Amino acid sequence: MSLLDLKLLRDLRALKSQAAAVAIVMACGLAMMIMTRSLIVSLETTRDAYYRDNHFAQIFSRLKRAPNSVASQLAAIPGVATVQTGIALSVTLDLPGVIEPATGLIQSLPEQGELTLNRLHLRAGRILVGRESTGEILVGEAFAQANQLQPGDEMAAVLYGRRQHFRIAGIVLSPEFIFEAPPGSALPNNKTYGVFWMPYKELARASNLDGAFNQLSLRLVPGASEPAVIAAVDHILRPYGGRGAYGRASHPSHTRLRDEINILNGLSIGFPLVFLSVAAFMTNAVMSRQITLQREQIAILKAFGFSNGEIGRHYLKFSIIIVAGGTALGVLGGVFLGERLVDLYHVFFRFPALNFQLASAVVVLAVLVSSIAAIIGVAGSVRAAVRLAPAEAMRPEPPSSYRPALMERLGFGRLFTVTFRMALRNIERRPVRASLTVGALALATGILIVPNAFRDGIGHVLDYQWDLIQRQTVMVSLIEPSPARTLADFKALPGVILAEPVFGAAVELRAGNQFRRLSITGLPGQAELYRVMDSSGRQITLPPEGIVLSRKLAEVLDVKIGEMLFVRGLEGKRVEFSVPVSGLSEDFAGTAAYMEISALNRHLGEGDRINAAYLTVGAAQWNEFLRAMKASPRAGSVVVKNKIRQGFRETTAQSIGLLQQIYLTFAAVVAFGIVYNSARISLSERQRELATLRVIGFTRREVATVLVGELVMLTLIALPCGLLIGSGFARVILMTVNTEFVRLPLILTAQNYAFAVLVVTVASVVSALLACRRLDQLDLVGVLKARD
């Protein structure tokens, strides 16, 4: 080992806590980058392999009913490679020991062989094959796990109004339900929603669809045009009540996963970049101080004949070692966090196996990025050091020049104590360093805002949706449209206090070139249980003529209040009519259109009908009500509001909880690292000053105040900036998340801000105290007698 390297090691040992602080901040950035990039790689490769191996379809459609012979017409469409038809039905489930009903989607298995598209992956038990019709069922894993169901367990389902018992044959996964949740929902609720499969014959009998299908999936030949095939499918299915075919881009599970990857993408660039910049700045601060302290040593080395290159490399090695430490720590941290997040993703996304895959290319990139950051960090001070002529370097640095701070020049000087003026002038003398310190602390504050803004946003949506809009206890959907008087039957059920009718009609809304297929919800004009709200939180009365759209839908369709909208029914008589847009509603999930129920029925021309009802049920008779409900032949599914709400709350808490922990750690590390490092550097630079103060009679505490006064000021500036930055982060990230399907409002609460401020303050105070302990070791006499 060369002597210079030996010196390097000993210098490093002396600087170990500062070097560690820099390495840890760097490690946070790298860990975040490696974690997110690796998760993206893991999710994408696993998804692609799953799609490929299990033949995930490319085009999907639901319809009312078509004879199986139509399948060959579909297969003949140019560009179609494989067609799979089947039955899909909503069900209400009755689980032993669980009082509240769950709902789900049940799909058919082919009469012969296995599914050709969207093949199932068996987790436990066995797959049902062929024509067997033994009262057995396959259950999706998420639902099975949430409800602790095993192969061999029994469950009851209300299928097309008939209650049937099934035995669970197997637990399965499907590429169609990687995200196993009702369409449009942002979070899964596996306790109350599940997916199931059973043999075609049995399902067809139960739903009167023998020899027919009501859903299909297609795979295309390579190079086929998706829009063209979709148009052809829609054309063929038109007479059979086709509800509009769509590609993967509109597939609920696929889009939810895609959105998640988009979020990760955003996180994998923004945050690490900021962390690494902070680390580069810290490296720069540590190294320039080190080089200043070693001015004379550098001069002596040069006097002995060491070249500028050798000396430059010596100091670069210094930072390279810090980078190496930071990288090692970052990779370990990234892998550790990544593995924990993968476990969390398992709650949301069901794959046969989702394993953490370290994105090794990213590690290389990370090393490169942080090395460059560190080299940029030290290059300036190294250059300044080697440029000095040896004789000049051996002389002490001239005393630093100061001038009154801006505040004093403005005439406020008289208001400040002498020590306060010292802090002000020190800050002003090194504006870049001060602003970078403020920046880093602001960042630490800012990143804390994000997870809590998410939590509060979700909380707001849940409260808004379920306290303000939907005030029912349960929503009952009927297996088929029924006359309006059916509502009276529900009113008569035990415990029912209030019942209101709902009619949902599948339609196509068109304005100019824009169109959307969705369901118009018909409600009473001044409904009590489902209140359509405007953006200021007032209920919109549905007019006898006109349609109310969610703001997002109006935006997508590019229509304004008062403009006409063209409506085409997709079922039944397929009527076509125009209505004026009479209002815009505020809602956060999906896109919705509302009409007064009798106006809607009048336009559809099929009499006064309902296909769902909202009920409020008294708590006293709740169990009786549920028993009656489960036995009710007309009820297709029963959704209990509080059950869903609780499920959402748990999932949110779980996912936000881990993110919160990660961000909390990172923020604390950055705040701690930056304050500790700044205090240490300031202690080193101002040793003489501080020792002087001690000698002339300042107490230790007073000297500590002088040392950290500057940092306190910078922190005070940083905190409000951090809250602003954090709000900006939250806004940008929510913009990435928000789609036509899910919208989270930006909710920033005082508690959120207070928490961020508290964490950064505590981390700063602790690290400042640690640094101040060094004051005790200050050699008063030694420092004062030494030359600068």
Next chain:
Amino acid sequence: MAHAVSTSADLDSVPVFQARALVKTYGEGEAMVRALAGLDLECRSGELVVVLGASGSGKSTLLNLLGGLDTPTSGSLFYRGWDLGGADEAGLTRYRREAVGFVFQFYNLIPSLTARENVALITEIAADPMSPEEALHMVGLGARMDHFPAQLSGGEQQRVAIARAIAKRPAVLMCDEPTGALDVSTGKVVLEAIERINRELGTLTLIITHNSVMAEMADRVLTLSDGHITGVKHNHTRAAASTLAW
């Protein structure tokens, strides 16, 4: 401590410093160095004492002990009857804050504060200080009060340091090689300032130096070597600092 800083007349009979068998050692075992090896000393208010000695004679150690920067290994040290040798950290801090003014070879001014503010630093924490302006006038720097250290010459910086040391009206002024970093003419101006403080305020003044010429301005000259006082000389008439030459 409260009474220790009193400068009332009845206390003038009590020596400011009274040291008996003062020992200070550094290190242990074979590496042990006896910096002070049983030293006896008394100093009275108003005296100007010059301590001479070569490097390693123990003169700086003596200043550290008298100045409350360090505590003796053994022996007794009293400041106006208060046990300075047995004081704890907080006691020493209060002693330095209230009773001692320091002047060092390298000035040790706070670079971010002007001359006036460097002095005000003390006047803000002292019990009965003079105003920074008054202190700076005493050292002849009335015209440069709002300059920063970087804008002052070495001699001016040292005079600011003296003003800072005396602004609290200390009982003792400790000067460690006060002219060590200055040329002769600047050094003389600094010594004149010290002399004036001693004369006008009656502050016990200790000047530690290896420059024997300064001995002429003292009331008493102590010579230290190997941790012992090896010579004491009383000057019946003190030479004015302006007449010194080296």
